[in-house]
Amino acid sequence: MALDKQILEQELRTRGYKLTRPRQAVLAVLALGEEHMNPAEIYERARAIYPKLGLVTVYRTLEVLVEIGLIQRVHLDEGCHSYVRSRQGHSHQLVCKECGRVEEFSDCELEEVFKQLTKKTGYAIESHWLELLGRCPTCR
Amino acid sequence: MALDKQILEQELRTRGYKLTRPRQAVLAVLALGEEHMNPAEIYERARAIYPKLGLVTVYRTLEVLVEIGLIQRVHLDEGCHSYVRSRQGHSHQLVCKECGRVEEFSDCELEEVFKQLTKKTGYAIESHWLELLGRCPTCR
DNA sequence: CTCTAATTGAAAATTATCTTCAATACAGTC
DNA sequence: GACTGTATTGAAGATAATTTTCAATTAGAG
Ligand SMILES: [Mn+2]
Ligand SMILES: [Mn+2]
Ligand SMILES: [Zn+2]
Ligand SMILES: [Zn+2]
Numbered sequence: 001m002a003l004d005k006q007i008l009e010q011e012l013r014t015r016g017y018k019l020t021r022p023r024q025a026v027l028a029v030l031a032l033g034e035e036h037m038n039p040a041e042i043y044e045r046a047r048a049i050y051p052k053l054g055l056v057t058v059y060r061t062l063e064v065l066v067e068i069g070l071i072q073r074v075h076l077d078e079g080c081h082s083y084v085r086s087r088q089g090h091s092h093q094l095v096c097k098e099c100g101r102v103e104e105f106s107d108c109e110l111e112e113v114f115k116q117l118t119k120k121t122g123y124a125i126e127s128h129w130l131e132l133l134g135r136c137p138t139c140r
Numbered sequence: 141m142a143l144d145k146q147i148l149e150q151e152l153r154t155r156g157y158k159l160t161r162p163r164q165a166v167l168a169v170l171a172l173g174e175e176h177m178n179p180a181e182i183y184e185r186a187r188a189i190y191p192k193l194g195l196v197t198v199y200r201t202l203e204v205l206v207e208i209g210l211i212q213r214v215h216l217d218e219g220c221h222s223y224v225r226s227r228q229g230h231s232h233q234l235v236c237k238e239c240g241r242v243e244e245f246s247d248c249e250l251e252e253v254f255k256q257l258t259k260k261t262g263y264a265i266e267s268h269w270l271e272l273l274g275r276c277p278t279c280r
Numbered sequence: 281c282t283c284t285a286a287t288t289g290a291a292a293a294t295t296a297t298c299t300t301c302a303a304t305a306c307a308g309t310c
Numbered sequence: 311g312a313c314t315g316t317a318t319t320g321a322a323g324a325t326a327a328t329t330t331t332c333a334a335t336t337a338g339a340g
Contacts, residue, residue: 123274133265196329
């Protein structure tokens with residue numbers, strides 16, 4: 001997805017962030033992403049593009065991108081958090097346990113569940129967060 | 141919930157784990173739990189019961205309890221992971237952003253969503269994982 | 281009460297993430 | 311294209327979170 005990199009870049013520029021070489025390298029890696037990657041993995045791949053890159057910059061860039069909603073954090077049972085490109089606004093992930101490939105989807109149909117829970121518990125539900133784990137067609 | 145502590149203890153004993161004083165202290169803290177707590181918080185509270193307790197033992201005990209399914213990990217945006225007593229088998233959490241109180245629920249009605257996704261993506265969905273964030277009645 | 285394997289905790293090692301700060305590079309402006 | 315002020319960078323070191331190691335201790339079976 002060479003195009004997606006440009007979308008990411010444009011989005012950053014629009015919001016007044018400078019489009020630096022280190023950031024471009026990180027964006028390029030994320031734009032490829034059908035898989036979730038943790039900061040160290042992103043760092044390694046991005047250094048192939050821009051060798052002077054520092055790991056700190058990866059963390060900082062990820063933070064900005066999550067903030068803006070261009071990528072999403074993926075929670076796993078072991079190790080650190082991963083990140084994946086998120087094309088739609090609010091969405092969820094279907095993560096392959098084997099190879100890490102991520103399929104995004106946004107129709108989660110939880111409205112009804114929320115309504116009932118709010119009635120039953122008195123909680124005001126502000127956000128939610130759904131992740132499915134499985135095996136992709138290739139890994140089966 | 142003094143009773144719940146006994147349930148936890150029984151469950152561990154049944155599975156052949158020794159019921160040591162350090163473990164009992166951790167269980168006692170978790171059995172109270174309407175709130176999620178991270179390892180450091182659990183450690184602090186459990187030391188009030190058994191001062192010689194080591195933080196390592198908290199980590200090890202949590203690992204066992206998650207494995208068995210007696211507690212569940214709670215993922216948060218910042219800081220480390222938290223844990224909460226989980227009474228029903230497979231279930232989900234409604235977490236109060238303000239005070240950390242957790243309401244457990246298990247009727248999540250996602251079967252239909254799964255079926256459609258499996259058809260559409262070819263993934264075999266093996267497990268899932270839903271967390272709602274909001275504000276509890278008290279904190280509103 | 282004895283014995284042994286499971287468990288513990290102190291310490292040190294790793295891993296994950298954040299802060300600091302001087303040097304640098306982007307994105308205008310001329 | 312050179313000039314400039316500000317955002318951004320990366321090295322280094324600090325902190326936070328978690329795991330490993332290992333000798334000492336203890337639960338619980340017999
Ligand atoms: Mn998490
Ligand atoms: Mn469910
Ligand atoms: Zn796969
Ligand atoms: Zn609350």
